[in-house]
Amino acid sequence: MPAPYPQEFRDDVVCVARNREPGQKLSVIAKDFGISESCLTNWMRQADVEDGARPGKTREESSELCDARKRIRLLEQENEVLRRAAAYLSQANLPERLYPLVSELAADGVPVAVSLRVLKLSRQPYYRWRKQQVTESELVEAYRANALFDAHRDDPEFGYRFLAGEAEAAGESMCERTAWRICRDNQWWSVFGKKRGKNGKRPGPPVHDDLIKRDFTADDVNEIWLTDIPPLRAPRMIAAGGAPSEHWTDEGKLYLCAIKDVFSGRIVGYSISDRMKARLAVNALNNAVTRRDAAGCIVHSDRGSQFRARSFVHALNRHHLIGSMGKVGAAGDNAAMESFFALLQKNVLDRKRCRTREDLRIAIITWIERTYHRRRRQARLGRLTPIEYETIMNPTVSLAA
16 A cells, blocks of 8 residues: 655645646646646545535544544443453452453454453563463462362361371472462361351440540540450460460469550559459459549440449449440550550560469569559650659649559
């Protein structure tokens, strides 16, 4: 196909043809410029359309129509890609399934570039897949899965560790983490395995509304108190088989319930016992009220059964305190209290294991009263300790406490 003539050349030829001398034929002008007479006639007709002397489509309108048709065709192709992709993903949610879809769309006339752009896929991985559809890593994964499945079929009671050993004996060695991942993806579990989860008990309803809304700030002492029975564990070096919120010793468990003043971060009351009952929370509250005149103070906690017990609610009413509770499973609703127990965990419980309950009790009390209250400076208090901060901001209350 010959190259089109430049538009400037066409305009010049038309101008010469229009301004020709009387009696001069178009065929002579066309011959002089090296074009046919029909070509010159078409150029003059198009020039009349452009000037408005003859009805018809101008070059600009033709170009816009051509662009519109291209956009419509592109939108139809993109719509077809999305429709086919939705059908693929409804069958199996696997990213590799999209590569065969791109090939099928290309066979149906949809350009590969359009499909990759709509599906947000990269060009190089697609052509790499075209060259080798099954990678070496996928092949190794398949062999390992086959070895694990054979071992699981022969001995359904084996867990993933034993399956990894059987697979290694069959010639497919892998680490235990890889064996666990393959077993998890294929749901190959031991028949003796127990489903981990909750104990089947639903958390009870809250007895108070959440009055804090994660705003752990106060303008004065005894405005907001936080309390909790912490989810602390035994030192990491020792395998303790107990439940959370218990501190192990050689004599058994020990539990702590503490009450913290939001204003200064001071622990205004606490109670330690070997049983996690409602009495533990009530004793901590009574100890705090004994040291502080806190009528009207908000006492915020989680939805633990100890804080929903009737005895604890009655203690709040008896001391003219206002109860508040966060949501279930939302540690952020009591984050300021959780941070204190995290410090206690790292500074006391993770450092050594106490032989007796009394030793652990002394260690906890010593750290709270001597280190946390009087030596550990806090950035939010202006690098002051809780005792120093209360002494400066409210010396009367600090001396009374």
